[in-house]
Amino acid sequence: MLKIKRRKTRTVKIGKVGIGSGHPVAIQSMVKARARDIEASVRQILELEAAGCEIVRLAVENPDDARALRTIKRQVRLPLVADIHFDYRLALASIEAGVDKVRLNPGNIFKPAEVKEVIAAARTARIPIRVGANSGSLRTRSRDLAADLVRSTLAYLRIFERAGFYDLVVSLKGSHVLDTIEAYRKISLRCDYPLHLGVTATGLPMDGIVKSSVALGELLFQGIGDTIRISLLAGPQQEVAVARSMLNSLGLRHFGPELVCCPTCGRCEVNLPEKAKKIEDWLTGLDPKKKRRIQRFKIAVMGCVVNGPGEAREADVGIAFSRHKGILFKKGKIVRTVGLEAGEQALLDILEGEIR
Amino acid sequence: MLKIKRRKTRTVKIGKVGIGSGHPVAIQSMVKARARDIEASVRQILELEAAGCEIVRLAVENPDDARALRTIKRQVRLPLVADIHFDYRLALASIEAGVDKVRLNPGNIFKPAEVKEVIAAARTARIPIRVGANSGSLRTRSRDLAADLVRSTLAYLRIFERAGFYDLVVSLKGSHVLDTIEAYRKISLRCDYPLHLGVTATGLPMDGIVKSSVALGELLFQGIGDTIRISLLAGPQQEVAVARSMLNSLGLRHFGPELVCCPTCGRCEVNLPEKAKKIEDWLTGLDPKKKRRIQRFKIAVMGCVVNGPGEAREADVGIAFSRHKGILFKKGKIVRTVGLEAGEQALLDILEGEIR
Numbered sequence: 001m002l003k004i005k006r007r008k009t010r011t012v013k014i015g016k017v018g019i020g021s022g023h024p025v026a027i028q029s030m031v032k033a034r035a036r037d038i039e040a041s042v043r044q045i046l047e048l049e050a051a052g053c054e055i056v057r058l059a060v061e062n063p064d065d066a067r068a069l070r071t072i073k074r075q076v077r078l079p080l081v082a083d084i085h086f087d088y089r090l091a092l093a094s095i096e097a098g099v100d101k102v103r104l105n106p107g108n109i110f111k112p113a114e115v116k117e118v119i120a121a122a123r124t125a126r127i128p129i130r131v132g133a134n135s136g137s138l139r140t141r142s143r144d145l146a147a148d149l150v151r152s153t154l155a156y157l158r159i160f161e162r163a164g165f166y167d168l169v170v171s172l173k174g175s176h177v178l179d180t181i182e183a184y185r186k187i188s189l190r191c192d193y194p195l196h197l198g199v200t201a202t203g204l205p206m207d208g209i210v211k212s213s214v215a216l217g218e219l220l221f222q223g224i225g226d227t228i229r230i231s232l233l234a235g236p237q238q239e240v241a242v243a244r245s246m247l248n249s250l251g252l253r254h255f256g257p258e259l260v261c262c263p264t265c266g267r268c269e270v271n272l273p274e275k276a277k278k279i280e281d282w283l284t285g286l287d288p289k290k291k292r293r294i295q296r297f298k299i300a301v302m303g304c305v306v307n308g309p310g311e312a313r314e315a316d317v318g319i320a321f322s323r324h325k326g327i328l329f330k331k332g333k334i335v336r337t338v339g340l341e342a343g344e345q346a347l348l349d350i351l352e353g354e355i356r
Numbered sequence: 357m358l359k360i361k362r363r364k365t366r367t368v369k370i371g372k373v374g375i376g377s378g379h380p381v382a383i384q385s386m387v388k389a390r391a392r393d394i395e396a397s398v399r400q401i402l403e404l405e406a407a408g409c410e411i412v413r414l415a416v417e418n419p420d421d422a423r424a425l426r427t428i429k430r431q432v433r434l435p436l437v438a439d440i441h442f443d444y445r446l447a448l449a450s451i452e453a454g455v456d457k458v459r460l461n462p463g464n465i466f467k468p469a470e471v472k473e474v475i476a477a478a479r480t481a482r483i484p485i486r487v488g489a490n491s492g493s494l495r496t497r498s499r500d501l502a503a504d505l506v507r508s509t510l511a512y513l514r515i516f517e518r519a520g521f522y523d524l525v526v527s528l529k530g531s532h533v534l535d536t537i538e539a540y541r542k543i544s545l546r547c548d549y550p551l552h553l554g555v556t557a558t559g560l561p562m563d564g565i566v567k568s569s570v571a572l573g574e575l576l577f578q579g580i581g582d583t584i585r586i587s588l589l590a591g592p593q594q595e596v597a598v599a600r601s602m603l604n605s606l607g608l609r610h611f612g613p614e615l616v617c618c619p620t621c622g623r624c625e626v627n628l629p630e631k632a633k634k635i636e637d638w639l640t641g642l643d644p645k646k647k648r649r650i651q652r653f654k655i656a657v658m659g660c661v662v663n664g665p666g667e668a669r670e671a672d673v674g675i676a677f678s679r680h681k682g683i684l685f686k687k688g689k690i691v692r693t694v695g696l697e698a699g700e701q702a703l704l705d706i707l708e709g710e711i712r
Contacts, residue, residue: 031621177605201617207605214574241562246570251534265413314531
């Protein structure tokens, strides 16, 4: 079977999380509250951690935000990244407050003297810097957005390299899928820094999921990308859920178990969405320790006999509904048949047996 | 800017819809009601057409379903595809009823004599056939699912080619992203038939959207794929919405206008999801004729001044919210500023002006 070969990169450590080809692709998200609202920020970070987020970023808009990071840091475990724009002194203050990485935007912090001050502080604090260009904040732009992103990023990277600082992560986010793919492909050939992937300003949630999945999916499939952030105009936990689903789908990470269902058609005699939802709810409510016992499981819930038995057989446990009964499978073999109504409960009984 | 170069294929006509590299990538979906429930089927087909579906498939499980197709066909405009499994006589009956294409599954209709009868009927009716293999209904399988899909499809295609029948569309759907990508890549090098893309049995809606976007996005980006179906355990209109969003994101089709929003962070001072939703609702309610006037529009709704002005300037119309005001842009230029609360209405006023 096809396996993704990741592009070779340096390793960068964000707190305890290693980023680069020697490590799994890490999932990050961003707090949507103000950092200076410490209570809301901590609450969101804890929710993000529970959802599976591994690195979390906060916007630092003013000195109060920067100061708040110190208090937030004491109350959470996830590595914190300070998102800095316009004023390099906010980067210095955030480093002072103890963050694990700062992100600078080449489009709005560009004076070499200022960047060098941030480099010196990051070096002393032994933390990395993300060079994060966005199509929406480029200083000069032609009709070729991808080329603009790559050019401005490479020029910016030179400031760091001249200072002998290589503890870098790079991103070049566009709001278009094709620009984003092209920009990352080009930069991937020009440096060996770990790449942080994202599409910026995607749109409403459904479009955002599609755009991010298409762009980041393509790049990850090509082996490009070491940490990802899905930008959605939705709760940050949803960003993490999409990120997990994407990495799962490409076999780059395993956040199991996997639930496989058919889309249903005129052949389906049961309310499959309802039955699948019951399995999902059971999985969601499961104690994490128990869940780990079936982490690599594939669970199939199929509505008819066309692909049902085949998918169910391939799964670790599965049920295929025929016209009159549910056929239960375990590790490729039929276990028993049950009535249509009892189907999902019988599947849950098998799963309960597996986690006991 | 990067542009996708589509793989060169033959052209196949499904009713009035041309499929192949000479035509836009077509969107299809499937009726989730029984075909013999004529009223429900017609209703769903009309809804699908309104949502932007271009080809619609129905499961034909028994002779009643096949007969119903004749009545359904008279009440709808979209080309109809009969989905046939196990019993080749249902294909004959569906062709007799006047469908525009039949789909055969190599995994369960495999006797050459039976296939040849269907070929003869399709030739007489001048309709194409889809050879649609699924990982869940393969007759023999090794550990290499993609290779199995390709091998069984090529063997099946030989039956058609020996009969001098080339009016074919091909699909090889797996429930895994990597298998699906690999199978389509391989078959794309071995024939010049148009390819129907899909991931089968994806899972619950969010996973389904992600898996489909990753797999189909990657293939379409490589120029592979002539018609797509997004399989979701959700309403068929949602399948169409995702398909449109995907083709849009890759610049392969233009179903506009496009709404671009930032994900928001601690910098955002307004309820951006609510404001973006108002714009979306306005677009949804818009008369299709008027909507066409802004079909290529990009509308940006941005929550802060980091990427806001840049994205809004690049859009046809846009608003970037700063701390105290909304800055309205039109074709790259600031039009005026308004209060935070009045922002989205001011944007709608500009849009109203554009469609008048």
